[in-house]
Amino acid sequence: MAMRRKFRNEFTAIIERDGKWYIAYCPEIPGANGQGRTKEEARQNLAEAIALILEDRREDALRGLPRGAARETVSVK
Numbered sequence: 001m002a003m004r005r006k007f008r009n010e011f012t013a014i015i016e017r018d019g020k021w022y023i024a025y026c027p028e029i030p031g032a033n034g035q036g037r038t039k040e041e042a043r044q045n046l047a048e049a050i051a052l053i054l055e056d057r058r059e060d061a062l063r064g065l066p067r068g069a070a071r072e073t074v075s076v077k
Contacts, residue, residue: 011029012026012027013025013043014026014027015042015043021037022035022037022039022041022042024036024039024042024043024045024046026049029050029053029054031049032046032049032050032053033049034046
């Protein structure tokens with residue numbers, strides 16, 4: 001049986017030191033990255049970038065809905 005992963009709006013943050021800065025990126029969300037003088041600041045900036053990217057992708061996807069298509073919400077457990 002395949003292992004099921006629970007989704008809870010959690011993503012992977014890869015954080016690296018680059019001189020005086022911390023650089024963070026998320027491999028699950030292409031283009032999502034953040035930076036900061038501290039690890040926490042880089043992580044927070046990454047979280048904000050992820051939220052903006054997901055919001056933009058949702059808005060973009062919903063723009064092209066065919067007339068008469070049903071729009072419903074689905075929850076993943």
